[in-house]
Amino acid sequence: MTSEPQTGKPQTSERQPAPSQLQRTLSRDLPAHEGQTVKLQGFLHARRDLGGVQFLVLRDRAGVVQCVGSGLELPLPESSVEVVGRVAAHPKAPGGYEVHLQSLRVVTAAVEPSPVELPKLDWHVNPETLLDYRVVTVRGLKERAALKVQAELVAAFRDHLIHEGFTEISTPKIVSAGAEGGANLFPIDYFGQPAYLAQSPQLYKQIMVGVFERVFEVAPVYRAEEHATSRHLNEYLSLDVELGFIESEEDVMDLETRVLAAIMARLAERAQPELALLGAALPEVPAHIPRIPLLEARQLVQEKYGHAVHGKDLDPEAERLLSGHYAEAHGSDFVFVTKYPRAARPFYAHPELNADGSADAELTRGFDLLFRGIEITSGGQRIHDHAMLLESIAAYRLNPEALAGYTEVFKYGMPPHGGFAIGAERLTAKLLGISNVRYARAFPRDRHRLTP
Structure with missing residues (x-):
């Protein structure tokens, strides 16, 4: 910032508006306004004095601009202000232009210094510090860039599904039973009755x-999991899809591939400033994302990397290794892991079918999608036959009465169907290279955080 402030009368015969x-x-x-007088409104992002020359960085919803003046009474950073001045090209200013100030008006003054200097924010510091002061740190340029990318991501998800004939729905967030069983439910008191988020x-x-037939929802979901990691949230934004009249889970994976391609295309078109600020590179979505059965995936990471997988699913290290293999061997940042065992899937997962059409006793048509080393999606084909569904509920030792409101619909001709859910924060974090998923949500809720 080496420019000099404009002094004297404007070098033009045009009458300047008030x-x-x-x-x-x-x-x-x-x-578009070079040489003209403009009015800007925003927040005082940064300021400094250099030998009587004052440099201000003003932040508005579109970006930042350097303003240059002298003899001004400057408020504290983060005050909201209005400035008037002439636009001049300057190669070292943000965006290549700066404003030579003619006046500055404080709209609302900050009453005390910000607890964190926003121009110096660093995601590598203690994340609790940044989150403790989230009401201020969320204003940071990188912080809001991540949220802007997520907003475009969600908009692309919604627009593409509407284009493919889907209808957006809104479902209850207070329920009488969990959709997936298990103990990861937040109980609440619903007028004296037990209920859950x-x-x-x-x-x-x-x-x-x-x-x-084809529906989707964009809404928060709640998981009472006692994780305290950089990849888990207890409240996150779920991008849910379900579609009927499918042949198998292959149709569902094909749809998700198209959705992801649409998301990346929109981000390339509408989020370039944010991607550039964060140094993020968008992935190419293959026309056919590679697919590998879970048992083969476990065998691959053990044979190639010597990593033995224990339990019923892939562990985080196995996800990272498998993703690395497909990035290296197939040039894909994405890989579907398919044919999950029943033990790793909820009661409504459709069993895999044997050659004679009978249900496989072990495998399902469930899948996960890995992206750059982490699961971002679970999905699959669902059971649509009423008798099969009741058998599955019994096999999982669930209470059929508690699920009666759900199972009732399967008496009335439900078509073969399936779907998936994308965790918006995880996808955002991996797209942007954010190491902690909590930075991909404006006000995260994790094991220890209920504020702000």
Whole structure:
């Protein structure tokens, strides 16, 4: 920042409008106003004095702009301000332009210094410090860039599904039973009755397949899992999809492939400034994302990397190794892991079918999608036959009465159907190279955090 402030009268014969007559200009639009007087409104992001020359960085919803002046009474950083000045090209200024100040008005002054200097925010410091002061740190340029990318991601998800004939739905977040069983439910007192926060809209979106055939929802879900890791949240934004009249889970994976391609195309078109700020590279979505059965995936990581997988699923290290293999051997940042065993899938997962059409006793048509070393999706084909569903509920030792409101619909001709759910924060974090998923949510809820 080596520019000099504008002094004296403007070097033009044009009559300059009064500040009250000026329409607000956003920082991104300055190139169209070179040599003109503009009015900007925003937040005082940073300031410094250099030998009587004052440099201000103003932040508005579109970006930042350097302003240069002298003899101004500057408020504390993060005050909201209005400035008027002439636009001039400057190669070292953000965006290549700066504003030579004619006036500055404090709209609302900050009453105390910010607890964190936003221009110096670093995601590698203690994350608890940044999250403790989230009401301020969420204003940081990288922080809001990540949330802007996520907003575009969600918009692309919604727009593409509507284009493919899906209907958006809204399902209850207070439920009488969990959609997936297990103990990871948050109990609540519902007027003296036991109830829970929904861990998934799964059962409701299946019911709605009988209404619209193709449905989706964008909404938070809740998991009472006592994790305290960089990849888990107890409340996160789930992008849920369900569609009817499918042949198998292959149709579901093909749909997710198209959705992901649409998301990346929109981000390339509408989030380039944010991607550049974060140094993020968008992946190429293959026309056919590679697919590997779970048992083969476990064998591959053991034989190639010497990593033995224990338990019924892939552990985080196995996910990382398998993703690395497909990135190296197939040039794909994505890989579907398919044919999950029943022990690793909920009661509604459709069993794999043998050659004679009978149900496989062990395997299901469930899948996960790995992206850059982490699971971002679970999905698959669901059971649509009423008798088969009741048998599965019994096999999982669940209470059929508690699920009666769900199973009832399968008496009335439900078509073969399936779907998936994407964790928006995980996908955002992996797209942008964010090491902690909590930075991909404005106000995260984890094992220890209920504020702000």
